[in-house]
Amino acid sequence: MATFVVRRLGLAVVQLLLVCVLVFAMLRLIPGDPALVILGSEHTPAPEVLAAVRVKLGLNKPVAVQFVDWFGNLSRLNLGKSLVDNYPVADEVCSRLPRTLELVVAAIGMASLAGIPVGVGSALRRNSLADKLVSSAFSLGLAVPTYVIGTFLVLVVSVELRLLPGGGYTPVAEGVLRHLADLALPVLALAIGLAAIIGRMTRSAILDVVGEDYIRTARAKGLWPRQVIYKHALRNALLPIITVIGVQFGTLIGGTVLVENIFNWPGLSTLLINATRERDYPMVQGAVLSAAVLVVCVQMVVDVLYALANPRLRYS
């Protein structure tokens, strides 16, 4: 197990380094003068402005020096300063990251709470009317884009029914209930699609294990059906479910781009969108980098959890 963890950690470190290299290269891969690209091409900027941007981003130095500087700064968690207001990018990212994580974690929780029981029930009543309805609902949940779900939630719940606010953010310090009210709709928008994925996976995972010998044994020795399902079948079916949640994590971070925009949630993605509109390159770079780092870390944690749960994997 220790070997597996060390190897997986090593892989994660390599991936993190490559992610940093790619983020560094991003600007240079876009054709044209990087400083001009950053400032936009609608009107040619004054030479002084161009020179100032070059100095500020270190673009006046040779690429090799820029590269060393970039990694030196990264190792001190220095992501540079905003081109707009000179605010340190790392501070801004750190203040917004928890809000995005809150959305994602709450959505995973909500989707699991809904998707797993429905998936189990649907598998146990295989080919019944209920199973078919649930399967159709899952297909629909997979097909409707997150931003359409979000927009309709605003339309129905906040514009028509006036039940919950259609957007905004209240810090926990200013009222837990108001915070939760603001949280509900964006989390729901993210969770519906994920619940469909988790539900589908649960259904097929349960169907995969119910044919196994140990399930028959458990039944034969007279355990309650409920015990057989939840203690024996579901526990084994959880492995692919954990995997699918891990794989979907990146997609969820992507989904927050649209959901945060709809609900005015001041997270990482809103930062990214605003920074892109303002052509604030260091801020964009910081937001993209932190999203990717988050994905790398979560994938590592999921793999380790998976190995903990499934001994066969540790020696592959």
Next chain:
Amino acid sequence: MSGANRRRFIWTLSYLFVVAALGLLAPRISPHDPLALNPDHVLAPPSAAYWLGTDEFGRDILSRLLYGIRPSLTIAVASTLLALAPGLYFGVLAGYYRGAVEQAVMRTADTILCFPPIILALAVVGFLGPSVPNLVLVIGLLYIPTFVRLAYSSTLGVMQVEYITVAKAIGVPNAKVIARHVVPNVMSPILVQCGVTVAAAILLESGLSFLGLGVPPPNPSWGQMIGAAKGYLAQSETYVLWPSVAIALTILVLNQLTDTLRDHLDPRTKRAGPRTQVPSGDEGATRAGHPARSAS
């Protein structure tokens, strides 16, 4: 193909054919000019003149929906083709030659897969400037790694088969082994992945357009129409409805089509729902072949 599968295959393909035809024929069949402003009929409800009503500038929603098919399908198909060729090429090479090629190709693909596509697309399109060719380029590049991973893992499977060993042993040149024996055998999952990628590309493009960073206005696209309608939810409920239904239905049909193809081409998955994919130590392989999910 079983009866139910064949029926599903036919109706999904017919739907896509009709949508493509509507998009192609948009200039002939649209009742109005999709860009014509009409200040007298702003946010009008459906009527005889405007079947689906009008938007915030009095433009005909039906005509805009029809014209909106064009950028969505163009971008989706073009970017999938753009991703397919290099993805297949590098994936097969990595799986066939292993060693240094494998490491270089797969580590690069893994790195790109660490970035949620919409985030990378947003950053790049934001600086390149939104336009249809730029969207094709960015979305196409973003989906290369998925094809690489799939072609790679399928090639590894094919390499286990004896006839490859035999072909190599009797001295068939590598290029010929790849072209004659490897590529034809990895094409089934790749074909399914094409369907998944088209759906994912439509979602990604429409998501960017929703944010105003996709198809540049005033040209219509479905995502952009939903984005605009979001500001007028209280004034007109039907405005947001039409493009939403159009996009959800298209993705639903594409997902059905890829499920049907998967069932047909891969005998191991002949059952309802996706196969339970247990990761085999190399993670990203499990991503391939999942139905497309919002801007994934």
